[in-house]
Amino acid sequence: MIPDLVTLLLGIVALLVAASLIGSLLERAYSPNGENAAIENLTARIRAWWGMVILISIAFLAGRTGVVILFALCSFAALREFVTLTNARRADHWTLVLSFFVAIPFQYWLVWAGEYGIYSIFIPVYCFLLAPIISALRGEAEDFLIRVAEVQWALMICVFCASHVPALLTLEIDGFEGRGVLLIAFLIVVVQLSDVLQYVWGKLIGRHKIAPRLSPSKTVEGFVGGVASATLIGASLYWITPFTPVQAGIMALVIALMGFLGGLVMSAIKRDRGVKDWGHAIAGHGGFIDRLDSVVFSAPIFFHLTRYWWT
Amino acid sequence: MTSGTPFPTRVAARFLASSIELFARLITAVRAEWQGVEPVPGQRVYYANHASNGDFVLIWAVLPRRLRDRVRPVAGADYWLATKLKSFIGRHVFNAVLIDRTGSSPKEAPVAQMAEALDEGSSLIIFPEGTRNLTDERLLPFKTGLYHLARARPEVDFVPVWIENLNRVMPKGEVVPVPLLCKVTFGAPQRLDGDAKDAFLDRTRNALLELSRDDV
Numbered sequence: 001m002i003p004d005l006v007t008l009l010l011g012i013v014a015l016l017v018a019a020s021l022i023g024s025l026l027e028r029a030y031s032p033n034g035e036n037a038a039i040e041n042l043t044a045r046i047r048a049w050w051g052m053v054i055l056i057s058i059a060f061l062a063g064r065t066g067v068v069i070l071f072a073l074c075s076f077a078a079l080r081e082f083v084t085l086t087n088a089r090r091a092d093h094w095t096l097v098l099s100f101f102v103a104i105p106f107q108y109w110l111v112w113a114g115e116y117g118i119y120s121i122f123i124p125v126y127c128f129l130l131a132p133i134i135s136a137l138r139g140e141a142e143d144f145l146i147r148v149a150e151v152q153w154a155l156m157i158c159v160f161c162a163s164h165v166p167a168l169l170t171l172e173i174d175g176f177e178g179r180g181v182l183l184i185a186f187l188i189v190v191v192q193l194s195d196v197l198q199y200v201w202g203k204l205i206g207r208h209k210i211a212p213r214l215s216p217s218k219t220v221e222g223f224v225g226g227v228a229s230a231t232l233i234g235a236s237l238y239w240i241t242p243f244t245p246v247q248a249g250i251m252a253l254v255i256a257l258m259g260f261l262g263g264l265v266m267s268a269i270k271r272d273r274g275v276k277d278w279g280h281a282i283a284g285h286g287g288f289i290d291r292l293d294s295v296v297f298s299a300p301i302f303f304h305l306t307r308y309w310w311t
Numbered sequence: 312m313t314s315g316t317p318f319p320t321r322v323a324a325r326f327l328a329s330s331i332e333l334f335a336r337l338i339t340a341v342r343a344e345w346q347g348v349e350p351v352p353g354q355r356v357y358y359a360n361h362a363s364n365g366d367f368v369l370i371w372a373v374l375p376r377r378l379r380d381r382v383r384p385v386a387g388a389d390y391w392l393a394t395k396l397k398s399f400i401g402r403h404v405f406n407a408v409l410i411d412r413t414g415s416s417p418k419e420a421p422v423a424q425m426a427e428a429l430d431e432g433s434s435l436i437i438f439p440e441g442t443r444n445l446t447d448e449r450l451l452p453f454k455t456g457l458y459h460l461a462r463a464r465p466e467v468d469f470v471p472v473w474i475e476n477l478n479r480v481m482p483k484g485e486v487v488p489v490p491l492l493c494k495v496t497f498g499a500p501q502r503l504d505g506d507a508k509d510a511f512l513d514r515t516r517n518a519l520l521e522l523s524r525d526d527v
Contacts, residue, residue: 080340080490088489090482096489279492280342 004240008185009057016053019046044284052282052291056188060181064112067184068166072108076100077288078158078296081279085269086150091140095131095151103127104159111163114170123160128152157266158289161296164303171303173242173310182240186248187255187302190234191294194256195263198226215267223260230256242310254305255298262297266290316403324403331404332372335365339480339493343373346522347499348470350375354434355468355500356425357382358457360450360519361438362478364390365488369474370436371405373495383428384436385421387412408435422459429464436472439515445483450520453512461503461511468500469515473522496522 023043031039059066079100088096103123110119132148165187169180176183202222210218234252238245266289270278279287316324335341343350357370367384374382388409391401401407408428410421425435441454461469473496481488501515 076490077340081492083489084476084492088479090485093482093485093489097487100490101487279340281340 004179004182005060005185008182008189008237008240009053009060012053012189016046016050019049041284046284048282048284060185063181064166064169067169067181068108068112071162071166072104074288074292075104075108075159075162077279077281078162078292079104079154081281081287081289082154082158083151085273085275085278086154087143087147088151089140089143089147091138092135092147092151094138095134098134099127099131099151099155099159103155107159107163108166111167111170116167116170119163119167123155127155131155157296161300162292164299165295167303168299168306171307171311173306176242176310179240179242183242183306186234186237186241186251187299188295189237190230190252190255191259191298193233194226194230194259195294196226197229198222198260201225201229211264211267214264214271218260218264218267227253227256227260242306251302251305255302258298258301259294262294265297266293320403324399327400328404331368331400335368335372338488338490339369339477341369341373341493341495344494344496346496348468348497350378350497352377352381353468354429354432355470356429356435356437356460357470357472357497358437358439358515358519359472359474360444360523361440361442362444362474363481364443365477365481366438366474367405367436369477369493369495370472378434381432382434382436383408385410385425385438389413406433421456422463425456425460426463429467439512443483444478449523450516453516455508455512457515458503458508458511465503468502470500471498471515471519471522472496473498473519475523498522 023039023046026039027043030036034040056070059070083096083099107119107122110122131151132144135144135148135151165184168183168187171180171183198218199222201224202217202219205225206219206221208220209216210220210223231249231253234255235245235249237252238248241248241251243251266278270276277286278289281287282291285291359366359370367386371379371382371384383406385408386401386405388411390397391407391409392398401409408424410424425437428435437457437460439453439457440451441456442451444451457469461467474493475496476491476493479489480491480493498518498521501518503511506514
């Protein structure tokens, strides 16, 4: 595993160096005093990418425990952002306390222990039934269905779906033993590059808005260009996966499509709640969910496709 | 904290301060928005809405170190002297100005205590509603303490501070906090400017309410 992982990480670092160079050239040419907001945002994003890549590399090198802890913390931060925008009230206090301090650690412990039979139903079955029970016991009926549905959604998106990223480590694929972390790297590289390339293609040749009412910055050109380039990149990364080049390309296509649609869904929620970003944790990007939205939508699908056909 | 404090006490206080700040940030990811004023040194009275026992901790946590070292929360002695730990935290971590709320001491004493702290060069954090707001109202009517303090020290800036969401993090009667994003907004400073009591209290209260308008 290590040599391929190191090769991949070196490739990513090279990419970031190139991005930082382009960013500083653009800054020097168009925004020497920080007057161009778009370029300032771009350079802030690139700086934040360095931080994210360093963090995730450390987690990769630390193995299963490191990756599980990293994504458990991401789930915590994402749930914190999500619940902030919901109608949760005093009667839901214990539902939320248990979601944060019991559901998250337990779900990730199950993933760590490889308990597929339980971690794949713990939130959709047990939390789904227990959360409304706990809220109902407080006897507050107003907006009950809305409140319960919001908590359930928050748990599914921020915890259940996100936990399928580290769960990739538990898949036992013939001839791929000990290389699980590369499956995660494949997923994250494809989905994040797809996001970045949609942004780049959109900025370069974007004309036609694809969903003006949900996400005014997304364009048809960005979508097609980003998904197509991400598919090609995915295919060319087949050497870190158990897939053939064609299979890797198809997987990358599915990942990029789910990522795009995930971003669209999460934009709809933001729009409804009247916010531009989920939070302010990551400079230039917004909150954790702004960076994770496409990952959480693609992770479970990628997980199950791989599990069904390769194990 | 005075420089006469023994070294181990200072270390313990610093450690507790860092732990409290880390915990506050873990639960609330609190961030500051400086709308009407900049985070620069200068003597101020920060006056804020009061919905939770953690209110002043959030203000304290978002202040830059330089400002934080000079700021003292004004708090009820009955609460902060209740246990040994609270008393240590109140005295050595936050350096609180402890006010007797039982009514046994003269009525002017709290204002005199606050004015004295100002005279020593400190800034203050006060909650002019006088008590935690556990109602559905955004902001309770102000007690008159703010006015009396402004009259005693008319040259001091009174900075409105709106704390958002902390009441949802820890509603009344709950002991375990729910993690939610919080924001602390600092508004434009107010001075007495010769106003009468009601006019001053109205103006300062409205300035604070104004900051709550762009709640998200």
